[in-house]
Amino acid sequence: MSVVKRTSKNVLLDTALENFYGAAEEMGLEDGLVEILSRPERAICVSLPIAMDDGSIRVFEGYRVQHSTALGPAKGGFRYHPDVNLEECEALGSLMTWKCSLSGIPYGGGKGGIACDPLELSMSEKERLTRTFAARVAPIVGEWEDVPAPDVNTGAQEMVWFMDTISKMRGKFEPGVVTGKPISIWGSKGRTAATGLGVSACIKELLVAQNIPVKGARIIIQGFGNVGSYAAKFMSEAGAKIVGISDVTGGYHAPDGIDVKRAFDHVTNHPKKMLEGFSQPGLKQLSGEEILEVEADVLAPCALEGAVNAKNAGKIKAKYIVEGANGPVTPEADEILSSMGIVIVPDFLANSGGVIGSYFEWVQNLGGYFWTEDEYNNRLMPIMTDNFHRVWNYSKTHGVKMRRAAFLVAIKRVADAVKIRGTFL
Secondary structure (H helix, E strand, O other), X not given: OOOOOOOOOOHHHHHHXXXXXXXXXXXXXXXXXXXXXXXXXXEEEEEEEEEOOOOOEEEEEEEEXXXXXXXXXXXXXXXXXXXXXXXXXXXXXXXXXXXXXXXOOOOOEEEEEEEOOHHHOOHHHHHHHHHHHHHHHHHHOEOOOXXXXXXXXXXXXXXXXXXXXXXXXXXXXXXXXXXXXXXXXXXXXXXXXXXXXXXXXXXXXXXXXXXXXXXXXXXXEEOOOHHHHHHHHHHHHOOOEEEEEEEXXXXXXXXXXXXXXXHHHHHHHOOOOOOOOOOOOXXXXXXXXXXXXXXXXXXXXXXXXXXXXXXXXXXXXXXXXXXXXXXXXXXXXXXXHHHOOOXXXXXXXXXXXXXXXXXXXXXXXXXXXXXXXXXXXXXXXXXXXXXXXXXXXXXXXXXXXXXXXXXXXXXXXXXXXXXXXXXXX
16 A cells, blocks of 8 residues: 555544554555545534523533535534544444444434533533534435434434424425434434444454353443443343443442332433432442443443543453444454453444444335334344344454454455446546
8 A cells, every 4th residue: 555644633534544454455455445435535624603591701612523425415413512523423323334334224424513511501402502513414415415413412302403494494394404313203213223223233243253151241332321321231131141241330230230210210301311329239339430440241341431441441341243333342442452362342333333223213204204213223133233244254354353354344345346336537
């Protein structure tokens, strides 16, 4: 490979580029395709002046990146977090490109967000922020251009505000401009649980592939938000023993198993949707870092990126890791864990249930016809299991780690699409 490789001071983007270049070199990807796919097609920054409840004006920074539209409209969430920045959005947008490709759905990859602390904002302030963001990015989003979705600290309500703003600006109802909407407003039954269901599918298939009974398997779920809580719920229902869960309030460890339904109900009824105050007999509270180091069969990090890094990777006692979050294991940690014999199911395979579910919602919106939750889940599970085995078998056949196998499979599909479509001059 004779191209000059891009580097970044942003850890997540540097990781994404490192993984891409490594896979591209291994598969002998043409230099021109490497150049194209290592950069986003479009990246914008927008200023968002918001009237606060106290009458003051604050200006927030928002971002939207479209990494690739070779296979279809850009697809990816937008998040609210103090650390959101352009490079993070580019990294996550590229991961969405590979995730959609690997999933076999007709989407490219995108990502966006606003640098803010949503816990400091009132409901009305968040509404104004969301609607202003939608108005600012309106020229580049649409049912066939770029379809945002929920992400960190955003959910169904933000999607409705976004959709409503775009629809009113364009003078027509455009429900398919976002996914992750509530069922009552063109949402899709099954969408909320889709990412967690997909993570649980990968955990089950991994255990079966390694001849470990699902019933009684010890699982740690780091992060108990939308992804982690449902992953814990489905694994518990399958008979696995959830020995550890966590969120921003800390870790919760029970060697004999956590009552997941009780924890789920606690978070649902908590004013801030947190585990704070959760208790059950035999439960021990740990720090968020300590819960990662509890002995288990599978660790599923389902919170933010970089949770498993060079500092704590050597302390991991789980036999396998299934990445429910985006980029939860850094490259340095990946090397350490591999040397310890720990198998990792990569993020853009394990958490692709969400984007597959988004695709289902989009299809229903475009057709104006809605499925039952069973129909939704029955379509999702075979796709997840097929994708898992395609990557697992490639990994075993070619003697490469699952992350590299997933990248090779995903990059080839996008590269083939770029070659067929050609470059527009």
